[in-house]
Amino acid sequence: MHLSRYFLTPLKETPAEAQVISHQLSLRAGLVRQTSAGIYAWLPLGLRVLKKVERIVREEQDRAGCQEVLMPTVQPAELWRESGRYDDYGKEMLRFSDRHAHEMLYGPTNEEMITDIFRQYVRSYRDLPKNLYQIQWKFRDEVRPRFGVMRGREFLMKDNYSFDIDFDGAKRSYDNMHMTYLRTFARMGLKAIAVRADPGAIGGSLSQEFQILAETGESKIFYDAELDSMDINDIEGTRGLYASAEEKHDPATCGVPPDRLREARGIEVGHIFYFGTKYSEAMNATVTGPKGEAITVEMGSYGIGVSRLVGAIIEASHDEKGIVWPEPVAPFHVGLVNLRVGDGACDTAANEIYEKLQAAGVEVLYDDREERAGVKFATMELIGLPWQLVIGPRGLAAGVVELKNRASGESEEISVESALARLVG
Amino acid sequence: MHLSRYFLTPLKETPAEAQVISHQLSLRAGLVRQTSAGIYAWLPLGLRVLKKVERIVREEQDRAGCQEVLMPTVQPAELWRESGRYDDYGKEMLRFSDRHAHEMLYGPTNEEMITDIFRQYVRSYRDLPKNLYQIQWKFRDEVRPRFGVMRGREFLMKDNYSFDIDFDGAKRSYDNMHMTYLRTFARMGLKAIAVRADPGAIGGSLSQEFQILAETGESKIFYDAELDSMDINDIEGTRGLYASAEEKHDPATCGVPPDRLREARGIEVGHIFYFGTKYSEAMNATVTGPKGEAITVEMGSYGIGVSRLVGAIIEASHDEKGIVWPEPVAPFHVGLVNLRVGDGACDTAANEIYEKLQAAGVEVLYDDREERAGVKFATMELIGLPWQLVIGPRGLAAGVVELKNRASGESEEISVESALARLVG
Secondary structure (H helix, E strand, O other): OEOOOOOOOOOOOOOOOOOOHHHHHHHHOOOEEEEEOOEEEEOHHHHHHHHHHHHHHHHHHHHOOOEEOEOOOEEEHHHHHHHOOOOOOHHHOEEEEOOOOOEEEEOOOOHHHHHHHHHHHOOEHHHOOEEEEEEEEEEOOOOOOOOHHHHOOEEEEEEEEEEEOOHHHHHHHHHHHHHHHHHHHHHOOOOEEEEEOOOHHHOOOEEEEEEEEOOOOOEEEEEEHHHHHOOOOOHHHHHHOOEEEHHHOOOOOOOOOHHHEEEEEEEEEEEEEEEEOHHHHHOOOEEEOOOOOEEEOEEEEEEEEHHHHHHHHHHHOEEOOEEOOOHHHOOOOEEEEEOOOOOHHHHHHHHHHHHHHHHOOOOEEEEOOOOOHHHHHHHHHHHOOOEEEEEOHHHHHOOOEEEEEOOOOOEEEEOHHHHHHHHHO | OEOOOOOOOOOOOOOOOOOOHHHHHHHHOOOEEEEEOOEEEEOHHHHHHHHHHHHHHHHHHHHOOOEEOEOOOEEEHHHHHHHOOOOOOHHHOEEEEOOOOOEEEEOOOOHHHHHHHHHHHOOEHHHOOEEEEEEEEEEOOOOOOOOHHHHOOEEEEEEEEEEEOOHHHHHHHHHHHHHHHHHHHHHOOOOEEEEEOOOHHHOOOEEEEEEEEOOOOOEEEEEEHHHHHOOOOOHHHHHHOOEEEHHHOOOOOOOOOHHHEEEEEEEEEEEEEEEEOHHHHHOOOEEEOOOOOEEEOEEEEEEEEHHHHHHHHHHHOEEOOEEOOOHHHOOOOEEEEEOOOOOHHHHHHHHHHHHHHHHOOOOEEEEOOOOOHHHHHHHHHHHOOOEEEEEOHHHHHOOOEEEEEOOOOOEEEEOHHHHHHHHHO
């Protein structure tokens, strides 16, 4: 993509309404634009990140054996009356009537609707277990939306729902999602800590939040310091260590020696729930058992804040110059900087490199704007692509280009061939 | 995917509420489920089709030089007041207030919001042309939703918007989209006819609808019979021939000899508009020209009904036994039928074939259910995968399997190796 033609206008000033760094950087780097309080449009650069996050989430859901569906955003109120949650949910639920005065709502979560779909199609214990997921926009009418896409009102969420014949099956589904979530966040370059949590409006007896550590986090958490040095892939090991949200934490019973107990702030990026028959009983979701008996199915639900993750990743990975995207979610892999647009040698070299990277399937953003070097460098630092490849007249005369790694800040002057070999990998 | 574990329950009976064949088949084949009047959940099989349609639309938008954004579904009423459309739009617009009594709406289209985004970022004539697209859910509160996903209330639409410096540029953008649309529909195995149309609520002076011919179509169209024999890729040729929606048709001035004039019914799957400065003037979207003057930008907008296309494709491609998916949008490429689950030889052969097809990246749905042959054949005909590969004990003893093409109905008994070679291609 040529930056001169791209729909991207980095901002020099930090918008006054943005309090936290991820919100500031996502506005300055032109990732999103607020269209109403807590509601955002995703601009081309931001949408590329959102889609990469979404793809990782989807791949890990598929790998875990979940099947993708897509439910509508608009739901009938009657479903929520059936479960008893319509009156409970409060003002966070956006309610309205259609032209025929039917009461509707913009779904904040989908336990009722998925239970309704399940009971229409699944008849026998032989069809279990089932685990259905979707990645769909939801709406929660937060009283005070803030922190940009981390706490928006309209947000993209992956939610999935497990259906099992008994508690053992449901616990296996729950543990499967626990592991899937740790893998999902690790693939984005994030370390998530699973803390015991309050199930809140979803209900149920077993519930964990997945928290990314960050000073701007909304929740206080307590955890065993052993988790800091733990390999994210040692899952069983991770699961055995103490970690709790503040409201579930009791220093007296936590069992962690005081010198090993850490207190930190976290950003919730995922939440898993086991709630047994709370919805299946209210909504009569049963299957026929081996002896012909009706069995009320055991359910769990699991959520990942897909759009929120874009903010959380920035909180976890930035410096004073801008965003430092982890490679798996970076909008482009390489920023190609032509320091002297209009100079024959620079243009020719940059164009050739651009074509070769494109042909090799490397995602490259080519800064071909007629701007000063300082502006171009600042843009690249701000938008945080993993690699910068800088073409200038002096280097070219000496047969070299500059290859810079955004995360480490290290740069080398090497030949074009070496740079290409490194980037194509 | 193993059908025994897939979330798919084909229905034997045709649901009473479905009047048209695409609606009947999409319910019977388990593609979608209605959750409110005109609002559908996409089940796994249907979602695979929707995503393939979406991908083709996206690829052709990218190829045409459009850049993808994603706007929220919920919009502030004030934007629509600025353009003057808030009061015009009528009851099809779903309106509501948030918890702070701000007037909001569920976007039925996005001219206002994209114009607002454009004016915030784009300053100079040098930044034009720009063409931004999104694929996002929209809501139109139809008074009488019907025909399944072809005329739903919540529907997935690709909409894009062009911004040019003058009429010539805007006309080039319009013609580019005209060609892009014909290519997009052709890639789905559809023949679309672009007819002159009424711009309706969008406004403007130039407008064409893209219609798929079908007896169940809502609109009557008139066109030059030459179009029937025209190569879809002769685009220039196609554009020169007469085609008009009924309300724009005048037999006296159409210029087509009566014996060459065809009358037919069509399903609208796309619509393109040139409306000049209708929105940019009302909303003050200007750029600075070469002499520093303010130039009001020329705009067009372009829509494809992504979820509607799933229905339209079924209307255009089915027979008395079920759906006949064109290969580019088929949910799976091959249906693998094991006629005798539990028989050692059949299971071994089917499993090996399944693994080999999977390894080769061929999308295969393996019917491993313990069902009668008749039920399995009926399922395969109903869901309409392009190829059926049937494994039975008698054939295996003779060293052959049956390979059947859904569209032509032709089948052959060939060796497993030949069948694999054919399907892997």
